[in-house]
Amino acid sequence: MLLAGGQGSRLYTLTEKSAKPAVPFGGKYRIIDFPLSNCVHSGIDVVGVLTQYRPLELNEYIGNGQPWGLDLMYGGAMVLPPYQGKTADWYKGTANAIYQNLHFIDRYDPDYVVILSGDHIYKMDYSAMLKEHIKNDAVCSIAVINVSLQEASRFGIMNTDENNRILEFEEKPKHPKSTKASMGIYIFNTDKLKSYLIADEADENSSKDFGKNIIPTMLNAGERMFAYQFDGYWRDVGTIDSLWEANMDLLGEVPEFNLDSDWTIYSRNYTLPPQFIGESAVIDNSIITENCHIESRIENSVLFSSVTVEPGALIRNSILMSGVTVRAGAKVDYAIIDHDTVIGAGAEIGQEKGADGKRPAIAVIGSDLNVPPGMKIGAGEMINEASLEAKFKTVG
Amino acid sequence: MSAAGIIFSNLHEAHITELTKVRTMAAVPFMARYRLVDFPLSNMINSGITNVSVITHYNYHSLMNHIGSGKDWDLARRNGGIQILPPFITAYANNSNSLYSTRLEALCSINHSISNIKDDFIVLCDCDCICNIDIKEILEEHEEKKADLTVVVQKKNVTDEERAKFTIIEADADGHITDAFTNSGMTSGEKHVSLNIMVITRQFMSNMLADTMAHSYKSFTYDIIGRYKGSRNFRIHEFNGHYSAVDSFVGYFNQSMKILRTESIREEIFGNKNRPIFTRIRNSVPTRYKTGCIVRNSFIADGCIIEGTVENSILARNVKIGKNAVVRNSILFRNTTVGEYAELDYVLSDKNATIRDGRHLSGCDALPYFIDKGMNL
Numbered sequence: 050m051l052l053a054g055g056q057g058s059r060l061y062t063l064t065e066k067s068a069k070p071a072v073p074f075g076g077k078y079r080i081i082d083f084p085l086s087n088c089v090h091s092g093i094d095v096v097g098v099l100t101q102y103r104p105l106e107l108n109e110y111i112g113n114g115q116p117w118g119l120d121l122m123y124g125g126a127m128v129l130p131p132y133q134g135k136t137a138d139w140y141k142g143t144a145n146a147i148y149q150n151l152h153f154i155d156r157y158d159p160d161y162v163v164i165l166s167g168d169h170i171y172k173m174d175y176s177a178m179l180k181e182h183i184k185n186d187a188v189c190s191i192a193v194i195n196v197s198l199q200e201a202s203r204f205g206i207m208n209t210d211e212n213n214r215i216l217e218f219e220e221k222p223k224h225p226k227s228t229k230a231s232m233g234i235y236i237f238n239t240d241k242l243k244s245y246l247i248a249d250e251a252d253e254n255s256s257k258d259f260g261k262n263i264i265p266t267m268l269n270a271g272e273r274m275f276a277y278q279f280d281g282y283w284r285d286v287g288t289i290d291s292l293w294e295a296n297m298d299l300l301g302e303v304p305e306f307n308l309d310s311d312w313t314i315y316s317r318n319y320t321l322p323p324q325f326i327g328e329s330a331v332i333d334n335s336i337i338t339e340n341c342h343i344e345s346r347i348e349n350s351v352l353f354s355s356v357t358v359e360p361g362a363l364i365r366n367s368i369l370m371s372g373v374t375v376r377a378g379a380k381v382d383y384a385i386i387d388h389d390t391v392i393g394a395g396a397e398i399g400q401e402k403g404a405d406g407k408r409p410a411i412a413v414i415g416s417d418l419n420v421p422p423g424m425k426i427g428a429g430e431m432i433n434e435a436s437l438e439a440k441f442k443t444v445g
Numbered sequence: 446m447s448a449a450g451i452i453f454s455n456l457h458e459a460h461i462t463e464l465t466k467v468r469t470m471a472a473v474p475f476m477a478r479y480r481l482v483d484f485p486l487s488n489m490i491n492s493g494i495t496n497v498s499v500i501t502h503y504n505y506h507s508l509m510n511h512i513g514s515g516k517d518w519d520l521a522r523r524n525g526g527i528q529i530l531p532p533f534i535t536a537y538a539n540n541s542n543s544l545y546s547t548r549l550e551a552l553c554s555i556n557h558s559i560s561n562i563k564d565d566f567i568v569l570c571d572c573d574c575i576c577n578i579d580i581k582e583i584l585e586e587h588e589e590k591k592a593d594l595t596v597v598v599q600k601k602n603v604t605d606e607e608r609a610k611f612t613i614i615e616a617d618a619d620g621h622i623t624d625a626f627t628n629s630g631m632t633s634g635e636k637h638v639s640l641n642i643m644v645i646t647r648q649f650m651s652n653m654l655a656d657t658m659a660h661s662y663k664s665f666t667y668d669i670i671g672r673y674k675g676s677r678n679f680r681i682h683e684f685n686g687h688y689s690a691v692d693s694f695v696g697y698f699n700q701s702m703k704i705l706r707t708e709s710i711r712e713e714i715f716g717n718k719n720r721p722i723f724t725r726i727r728n729s730v731p732t733r734y735k736t737g738c739i740v741r742n743s744f745i746a747d748g749c750i751i752e753g754t755v756e757n758s759i760l761a762r763n764v765k766i767g768k769n770a771v772v773r774n775s776i777l778f779r780n781t782t783v784g785e786y787a788e789l790d791y792v793l794s795d796k797n798a799t800i801r802d803g804r805h806l807s808g809c810d811a812l813p814y815f816i817d818k819g820m821n822l
Contacts, residue, residue, distance in 0.1 A: 076731035077747075115516065116726075300733075308730040309748070320517070320723045322715035323477040323746045324732065326755075332740055338731035338747055351731075 050150070051084055052143055053167035054101030059288045062415035062433040063387055067106035069287070070167030073370050073388070075299055075308060076338045076351050079110060080286060081167045082316045085117045085126070088165075090312055091175035095124035095157050098167075099146045101131055101139065116317040129153060142257030148246040154239065162242050164235040164259065170295050171283040172312045173234070178277045182236045188272040189241070191215065191264070192234035194279050204230035205260050207276045215274040218264050229276055232283055235259065241272065282306045293385060293411045296351045296368050300334050321354055329360045345375075353388070362392075367399065376422070383428060384412040393422035400428035448566040448584055448644070449525075450489040450497040451559075452482060453551060454508060456571055456641075463694050464795065467818050471499065471572035472507040473691070474778050474796070476704060476715075477746040477761050480511050481691070483724045484577075485570040485642075486518055486527075491720040492580035494568060496525030498558060500551050502532060502544060511725050518723045530555050548665045549657055556654050567650055571641040573691040575700065576684070577714045577722065583644055583682045593649040593677040594670070596622065597684050598637040610692050611638040612666050614681055622679040625670040637681060640688055649677065687713050698793055698813045701776055705744050705759055729762050737768065753783070767802065774810070778818075792816065 057069025064072060070081035081098075088096050096119060100107050107128075113119075114126030129150050131139050140146035147154075147164065154162060161182070163175055173192070182190040193207050201222070207229040208217040219225070245263055249255050255262045267274060282305060286292040298305040308314060321340035326332065330343045337343065340355040345362040352358075353370045359377040367381045372389040375381060379392045384399035392398060398420070399412040410429025414420060418437055426432055432440070454471035464473045471482035482499065489497055497520060501508060508529070512518075515527035532544055533554050545551040548569075552559065559567070566587065568580055578597070587595040598614050608628065613636045615624040625639075645653075653669055662668035670679060687710045689700040704710050715722060729748030734740065739754040748763040753770030760766075764777045767785040775792040783789060784802035791808035795818035800806065804822055808814030816822060 116728075302735065304733075309733075309750075313728050314730075315728050318726045318728065320721055320726065322711075322722070323744050325711070326740045326743050326745060328742055330741060332734040332738060334734065334736045336731040336733050347734075 050147055050154070050162060051081070051088075051096055051098045051165045051167055052146060053081055053098050053107060054104075054140055054146065055166070055168055056102040057168070057287060060292065061289065061431045062413055063289075063292075063385070064103070065415065065433060066103060068100065068102045068104060068167075071107040071110055072286070072292070073353060074170060074286065074292070075296060076336050076353055077318065078308075078314055078316045080170065081107070081111070082117075082314050083170050083172070084165045084167055085111075085119070086312075086314045087171075087173050087175060088163075089117050089119065089315065091173075091179075093163065093175060094119065094121060095159070096126045097129045097150060097153050098126060099129045099140065099150065101146070104128070104130055110317055112317070117315045124157060127153070142262075143259045144246055144249055144255075144263050145257035147242075148250050148257070151243060151246065154243075159239055162237050162239050164233075164237070166233040168287055169232065169283060169285055170306070171232075171279075171281060172310075172314070173279060173281060173283075175234070175236075178234070178279075179236055181277055182275070185213075185275045186273060187236075187275040188238050189264070189267060189274045190236045190277050191274065192232040192279050193229035193276045194232055194283050195228050196230045198225060198228055201225035201228050201230060206230060209276045213276045213278065215268065215276055218260075218268055220260055229278070231260065232279060233260075235264075236277075241267075289385065289411050289413055293368065293383075297349070297366075299336055299351060300349055319354075327360075359394075365401075370416070383409045384414065384426075386414045387416035389416055390414050390418040390420065392420045393424065395423045396420050397425045399426070446566065446584060446588055447564040448492075448494050448568050448580075449562045449564040449647075450485075450494045450568045450570065451552075451555075452485045452489075452497065452499045453548060453569070453571050454482065454499050454505060455502040456548060456551070457573055457691060458502075460692050461694050461697055463793075463815050464697070465504075467504070467795070468507040469501060469503065469505045470691070471501075472505075472511055473573075473697075474761055475575065476701060477744050477759050479722060479724045480508075481572045481575070482508065482511070483722055484575050485572060486520075487720070487722045488574075488576070488578050488580055489568060489570070490518055490520065490723065492568075492584070494580065495520065495522060496562070496564060497527045498555065499527065499529050500555055501529055502551075505529065505531065513725070517726045528558075530558055533557075547663055549662055549668065552650075553654055553658055556658070559650060559654065562647060565647055567645050567647055569641075569643050569645065571690070574640060574642055574688070575690070575704075575714070576640070576686055576688040577717055577720055578642065578684055578686060578688075579720070580642070580644075583642075586682060587644045587646075587680070590620075590680055591678060592644075592680045593646050593673075594622075594679045595644040595682050596625075596670075596679070597640045597642040598681045599640055599684055599688055600635060601638045603633055603636045603638065605633050608633060611636070612641075613637065614639050614670075616681045620680045620682075622670060622674055622681060624674070625666050627666055637683070640684060641690070642684075694793075694815070695811065695813065698776065699810070701759055702757070702774070702810075705742070705757065711744075727762065738766075753785075776813075795820075798822070 053070040055069040057064040119126035284295040324341040327344040331346045333348045335350045337352045344360040348365045357374045361378045362375045365382040368385045370388040375392045376394040378395040382399040400409040415433040458465040514521040520527040732749040735752045738751045745760045746762045751766045752768045753766045759776045761779040765782045770787045772789045778796045780797045781794045786803045788805045791813045794816040797819045798816045799821045
């Protein structure tokens with residue numbers, strides 16, 4: 050069960066028109082491609098995708114699940130939107146979202162349910178986690194990743210014994226006792242999951258959330274719950290900074306996160322021609338994909354499909370999403386530009402790294418905008434249609 | 446008006462044995478991410494033809510692998526879609542097991558499939574027709590003129606050396622075909638040459654095939670166009686866009702380079718939003734340009750990792766160019782690995798080739814250096 054209803058409000062204009070799991074990542078992917086591809090490689094071929102916030106783009110993207118090989122006669126990928134019914138309504142929390150779709154789980158009658166979120170970038174074999182879950186004779190297993198002690202107070206932290214059995218769960222503790230942070234990936238025995246969800250639903254004081262309600266309740270009841278240690282790359286890309294940083298992790302001599310492996314990340318690809326690198330192009334440490342036409346300098350950047358960069362432009366430390374055009378002489382540094390936006394000739398987006406060596410804040414330009422020639426948009430500015438218009442009026 | 450399509454997957458294999466000894470012509474890679482069959486297939490789909498048969502001969506494994514269920518072309522359909530027709534050979538067919546050698550024999554060999562076609566028109570196309578053409582327009586003209594056969598032609602200055610490669614079509618001012626011939630001794634100069642794309646009315650096709658089998662006809666040009674041209678309504682349709690066929694290994698190389706060099710041709714073939722060229726989806730990762738790379742005037746597919754220099758070249762998927770390697774004027778097929786300090790000029794490497802560190806290989810525009818599939822140099 051893939052929770053994909055998140056709004057991702059800290060991504061500002063990038064999630065104005067679509068849900069967070071539909072946010073593009075890494076040149077040709079969307080965030081949701083990672084958990085979906087992980088499911089396929091882990092042998093999970095019944096995947097319910099729970100949507101709520103701005104579902105149109107996500108529904109269209111998932112379609113019948115064909116890009117992930119999840120268009121099956123039995124099972125496959127299914128979008129599970131909120132619905133109206135006697136007891137049904139908008140999803141009130143992560144637990145309530147699963148509760149409202151218990152009939153879907155019943156239909157396939159699995160022994161175990163894997164709960165995932167569509168917010169993270171990682172490659173993980175859920176079948177290895179399930180194996181350990183069974184070996185531990187666990188009722189619930191929670192994947193955890195080691196974070197630094199300073200970071201630990203931003204996460205849900207598991208305190209475990211030497212066998213990884215969870216003794217205590219603390220949501221965002223001020224004084225963390227361990228560095229095992231929950232990755233929001235749970236495996237439950239189906240019958241236990243059902244009984245706790247039904248009980249939680251009846252509790253009027255509950256906020257119907259796995260982390261806040263279900264997990265603590267189960268721990269208090271003394272259920273066998275285990276942490277599953279994950280050592281690979283895992284990033285929450287819920288903020289502009291973390292999204293930018295995770296994209297930059299794809300670059301470098303040996304990228305921190307290597308997309309290129311047998312663990313293929315599948316995505317909905319449209320047939321586009323190869324990229325054309327022109328006469329005046331100078332490319333350094335960047336990833337570029339189909340149908341791009343590059344005629345200028347590109348450094349430390351991630352370019353999605355069909356990006357056109359005209360001669361004399363300069364792109365640095367930036368993420369340019371599908372269909373972006375950068376006109377001659379424009380400068381883009383430390384910026385994220387959403388799809389189909391045109392940066393006019395000579396415009397300046399973002400800011401160079403200063404003499405102090407500190408990275409400037411990331412400028413973000415929304416989708417389908419026309420940034421007029423010569424306009425300056427500073428570091429950390431968030432531009433959508435309204436703010437662009439306002440800026441245009443004041444600048445003239 | 447509805448039409449079915451038939452694609453000949455191999456008629457000109459002998460032209461380019463370097464690339465066709467391991468695969469059928471239709472599966473020959475082209476322009477970094479395509480295979481030749483993608484062009485006729487896409488032209489048909491973009492003209493609303495969704496019932497397509499591909500006639501195969503030998504070695505069609507890589508073609509089947511490429512096409513799969515036809516999903517990537519939206520040709521996995523309940524009705525119609527794509528079907529691959531393997532050679533009709535059975536253990537007990539006595540003497541009728543010979544493989545076809547001409548277009549007409551190929552059509553006779555799939556007569557049982559053709560007789561199941563319900564569409565009014567049939568579009569025939571060779572697999573090495575590299576163009577982006579609106580077949581719908583030709584079908585409409587064919588129907589309006591009540592033609593039995595429409596042959597797509599292009600004006601071309603045919604030299605003495607080249608004339609053996611072409612079927613030359615002569616027509617009157619109204620576009621009626623008056624003659625058709627190949628390899629004639631008197632035909633240099635500006636001529637209409639056949640692009641091996643044609644539309645045939647289904648009824649005429651079945652009559653024609655019955656006649657062909659009864660009389661053991663062999664040649665489409667001589668036996669069909671030649672014999673029927675007086676009694677039937679045969680027409681030409683002139684196409685003025687970019688067109689290239691594969692007539693030789695050097696020709697293949699130079700055609701590719703011409704498309705790479707000419708923005709207007711790239712734009713015409715690949716940039717038409719209403720008529721995209723479809724191909725198999727492979728989920729390759731984006732191409733990574735590492736620090737120290739120099740890349741210019743090149744057409745590059747996804748999945749490559751480039752650390753060296755690449756100029757005027759076409760790189761297919763998952764090509765790796767090592768540090769300080771220099772690749773110029775070359776076409777590298779999928780999974781080619783070029784080692785550090787290797788230098789390539791006018792090289793065509795087939796799939797999975799490895800050029801080790803420090804190797805220097807050079808051909809010239811008249812004779813590119815060819816590296817076999819899987820070779821380790």
